[in-house]
Amino acid sequence: MASAPKPALKRKAAALPSSRKKIRTQLHSADDLPWKTVSRIPEAGIAIDEGILDLEEVEGVEVVYEETRGGRLARFNVRDGEDEAGHFSELPAKSSKHEPSAEAGPSSQPQSTTTSALPPPVTFDTKAFLPAWNSFGLHPHLARAIHAQNFRAPTAIQLQTLTHALAGRDVIGIAETGSGKTLAYGLPILHALLTRAYTDGPHPPRMRRATRALILAPTRELALQVSSHLNACLNEYADGRVQKGRNDKGAKAKEDKRSKEKVASPASKGPPLVSVAAIVGGMSPQKQKRILERGVDVLVATPGRLWDIIEEDDALAKDIKSLRFLVLDEADRMIETGHFAELSNILQLTQREFQKTNTDADFAAAAGISPASETDGAEVVLGSSQPMQTFVFSATLSKDLQRNLRKRHRARPNRKGEAPASTLDDLLLRLDLRDAEPQIVDISPEGGVVASLVESKVECLVADKDVHLYYFLLRYPGRTLVFLSAIDGIRRLLPLLELLGLPAFPLHSQLEQRQRLKNLDRFKSLPHTVLLATDIAARGLDIPSVDHVVHYQLPRTADAYVHRNGRTARAKREGFSLLICAPDERRVLKALLGSLGRQNTEIPELSIDHHVLDKLKARLHLAKQIDALAHHARKQKHERSWIREAADAMDIELGSDLEDEDYDKRSGVTKREVKVQRVKAVTLRAELAALLTQPLVARGVSTRYITSGGNPVVDNLLTEGVVHQHIIGVKMSKAGNDVVNIRKREKRAKMKVEGEDGEEWKGFGNTA
Numbered sequence: 142m143a144s145a146p147k148p149a150l151k152r153k154a155a156a157l158p159s160s161r162k163k164i165r166t167q168l169h170s171a172d173d174l175p176w177k178t179v180s181r182i183p184e185a186g187i188a189i190d191e192g193i194l195d196l197e198e199v200e201g202v203e204v205v206y207e208e209t210r211g212g213r214l215a216r217f218n219v220r221d222g223e224d225e226a227g228h229f230s231e232l233p234a235k236s237s238k239h240e241p242s243a244e245a246g247p248s249s250q251p252q253s254t255t256t257s258a259l260p261p262p263v264t265f266d267t268k269a270f271l272p273a274w275n276s277f278g279l280h281p282h283l284a285r286a287i288h289a290q291n292f293r294a295p296t297a298i299q300l301q302t303l304t305h306a307l308a309g310r311d312v313i314g315i316a317e318t319g320s321g322k323t324l325a326y327g328l329p330i331l332h333a334l335l336t337r338a339y340t341d342g343p344h345p346p347r348m349r350r351a352t353r354a355l356i357l358a359p360t361r362e363l364a365l366q367v368s369s370h371l372n373a374c375l376n377e378y379a380d381g382r383v384q385k386g387r388n389d390k391g392a393k394a395k396e397d398k399r400s401k402e403k404v405a406s407p408a409s410k411g412p413p414l415v416s417v418a419a420i421v422g423g424m425s426p427q428k429q430k431r432i433l434e435r436g437v438d439v440l441v442a443t444p445g446r447l448w449d450i451i452e453e454d455d456a457l458a459k460d461i462k463s464l465r466f467l468v469l470d471e472a473d474r475m476i477e478t479g480h481f482a483e484l485s486n487i488l489q490l491t492q493r494e495f496q497k498t499n500t501d502a503d504f505a506a507a508a509g510i511s512p513a514s515e516t517d518g519a520e521v522v523l524g525s526s527q528p529m530q531t532f533v534f535s536a537t538l539s540k541d542l543q544r545n546l547r548k549r550h551r552a553r554p555n556r557k558g559e560a561p562a563s564t565l566d567d568l569l570l571r572l573d574l575r576d577a578e579p580q581i582v583d584i585s586p587e588g589g590v591v592a593s594l595v596e597s598k599v600e601c602l603v604a605d606k607d608v609h610l611y612y613f614l615l616r617y618p619g620r621t622l623v624f625l626s627a628i629d630g631i632r633r634l635l636p637l638l639e640l641l642g643l644p645a646f647p648l649h650s651q652l653e654q655r656q657r658l659k660n661l662d663r664f665k666s667l668p669h670t671v672l673l674a675t676d677i678a679a680r681g682l683d684i685p686s687v688d689h690v691v692h693y694q695l696p697r698t699a700d701a702y703v704h705r706n707g708r709t710a711r712a713k714r715e716g717f718s719l720l721i722c723a724p725d726e727r728r729v730l731k732a733l734l735g736s737l738g739r740q741n742t743e744i745p746e747l748s749i750d751h752h753v754l755d756k757l758k759a760r761l762h763l764a765k766q767i768d769a770l771a772h773h774a775r776k777q778k779h780e781r782s783w784i785r786e787a788a789d790a791m792d793i794e795l796g797s798d799l800e801d802e803d804y805d806k807r808s809g810v811t812k813r814e815v816k817v818q819r820v821k822a823v824t825l826r827a828e829l830a831a832l833l834t835q836p837l838v839a840r841g842v843s844t845r846y847i848t849s850g851g852n853p854v855v856d857n858l859l860t861e862g863v864v865h866q867h868i869i870g871v872k873m874s875k876a877g878n879d880v881v882n883i884r885k886r887e888k889r890a891k892m893k894v895e896g897e898d899g900e901e902w903k904g905f906g907n908t909a
């Protein structure tokens with residue numbers, strides 16, 4: 142086809158109803174249309190010796206005529222999306238009239254699949270607008286995106302990582318949660334790929350993109366988040382939009398105005414120069430396979446789903462073999478998610494030794510993939526003369542591990558008999574770092590605590606955990622993420638909080654992925670809401686403005702404690718964490734803090750108004766009764782229907798009340814029972830509703846004499862903005878202001894015992 146004259150035959154322009162699909166592109170020339178080669182039908186009698194080398198046809202095109210001074214001109218609209226056969230329409234490349242340049246223009250729409258030409262060049266004056274980023278010489282696309290997102294200066298981990306990563310070094314980065322690690326490894330990748338896209342020219346049409354960078358993340362949500370974070374850096378240049386709620390709006394508006402005035406306007410919509418996509422479990426594998434058929438430059442994936450796809454996709458396996466970038470995000474969590482085998486298989490593909498000693502066939506067999514076959518005409522654009530760069534990032538990689546990684550890496554290949562110290566050690570040793578001296582950037586804080594986080598705890602009996610949680614949620618409204626160790630606990634707490642009128646959503650592994658994302662979105666969008674989650678939400682999730690993290694059950698490891706806490710106090714914002722600790726958990730807490738080099742007494746207690754707490758116990762008690770009733774009814778219904786089904790299957794007649802005509806088929810119990818249960822539930826609900834409307838009054842506050850007492854109600858009411866929505870007599874305050882330093886309290890108690898002239902402790906609630 143390369144040397145074929147312009148096809149003259151069978152070029153048909155099929156006009157389609159424009160309403161069916163979105164019109165994507167208007168092309169001016171017929172040569173720009175997505176022509177497809179078709180085989181010659183012998184009966185048509187068209188032969189090569191008649192000078193025709195190939196036939197092409199086109200579909201999904203609408204012809205529109207435009208009257209110009211020079212006469213009537215035909216233009217073509219190309220339909221967006223997939224054609225009926227499920228193939229994506231692709232536009233052939235136009236030869237670029239723009240010189241490739243590092244200063245050249247932006248990519249756009251990374252989810253799109255086609256490339257016709259490089260967009261017009263844009264420039265960005267990084268020195269003037271982002272002086273703190275200037276020394277890195279980032280691609281102007283990225284500089285624009287950084288500017289649009291109002292990231293005025295690199296964070297510490299970005300500052301210390303970027304120079305090494307941009308210079309081609311392998312980096313192991315450890316920094317506190319919420320410190321911007323994603324861009325620390327993401328920017329060097331995008332910079333390299335964008336620069337290369339401009340020097341290489343447009344991607345050949347109908348040719349699969351080779352995956353150049355693989356980012357592995359332990360959870361689906363994190364993978365999707367990383368993908369959208371990187372996409373934001375490719376997309377945002379276009380109109381200077383800032384991603385939802387990430388930044389200070391006022392400052393952003395000013396910046397936008399200035400940038401519109403001063404920054405050269407980039408090209409309007411065009412094809413992506415660099416594409417980023419996520420491949421995760423729980424989502425349609427067909428759709429993901431289709432994405433991979435088109436190819437993506439940067440693939441963000443969870444190991445399980447990725448390995449499933451690799452087993453069937455030779456082209457992808459080849460790409461992994463010749464990656465330019467490999468990233469392990471939250472490496473230490475990866476081994477906890479039960480995907481160790483898949484992860485280690487994927488890493489094996491990236492090992493030079495493995496690649497050298499395995500022919501394509503061996504390689505395919507060893508990788509568990511079908512024997513290598515040519516990829517349906519889709520040529521894989523492999524390689525780069527540059528070696529693979531590896532980035533390993535986490536907020537928690539122990540010093541020992543870092544040392545081992547460096548030491549053992551030098552001693553590669555792994556000496557026989559030298560057993561790895563831990564599973565993580567083992568995993569990291571499977572990384573074939575190309576860099577003899579990987580750069581370790583460890584700026585994790587002492588004890589894993591972010592400076593803007595206030596930690597606290599309450600100690601109570603297991604049976605009182607619910608009421609303490611309820612108290613906290615009511616006393617400190619906001620966006621609260623509650624961590625539990627088991628899904629059962631979430632299932633138990635959820636209906637209780639709902640009955641008590643607190644909007645709460647669950648997040649755990651047994652929910653469908655769609656539901657998981659929906660719940661996460663709801664949690665993000667409501668200012669006063671609760672997310673009840675297992676540790677799948679502990680790592681990496683960047684939810685804007687989580688006010689509080691509550692450890693309803695203690696985390697199993699110190700790392701988990703650090704990562705859970707890391708969902709709040711992100712990017713230098715304030716945050717608060719509360720441990721609800723039962724007596725039998727004290728030892729665990731001590732050990733947990735001990736392994737962070739800290740002491741139990743370092744965590745202050747949250748002051749609790751026990752007067753209010755007692756009132757809440759009554760409400761909770763009722764909610765539990767209502768829930769138990771509903772649970773009982775569900776169970777009964779289930780049991781009865783099971784008995785009936787079993788009886789039907791065995792052809793046995795059921796006597797007793799099941800055959801009674803009083804029997805309610807819908808609920809599976811007798812009508813009388815249903816009635817009794819309903820009346821009981823309605824009564825209890827009415828009681829609860831009455832209790833919920835009764836005001837809660839703080840200790841020491843009189844509602845009768847509102848101007849008197851130590852804490853007159855009227856003072857509160859007159860001070861605008863301080864009235865607590867649910868509790869009379871307390872001010873709206875941040876939880877961080879209500880913690881009690883245990884050491885101070887112990888000292889005071891001691892002074893009192895010794896009869897010294899110590900100030901009398903006035904009890905919880907009056908200490909703020």
Ligand SMILES: Nc1ncnc2c1ncn2[C@@H]1O[C@H](COP(=O)(O)OP(=O)(O)OP(=O)(O)O)[C@@H](O)[C@H]1O
Binds near residue numbers: 299707712
């Ligand atoms: N240079 C910057 N200036 C301001 N904010 C930034 C900067 N870089 C990233 N951010 C923002 O900081 C937040 C946290 O970033 P990110 O999710 O990358 O943190 P992380 O270190 O990976 O956290 P974790 O360890 O919990 O995964 C994000 O909302 C991100 O947009």
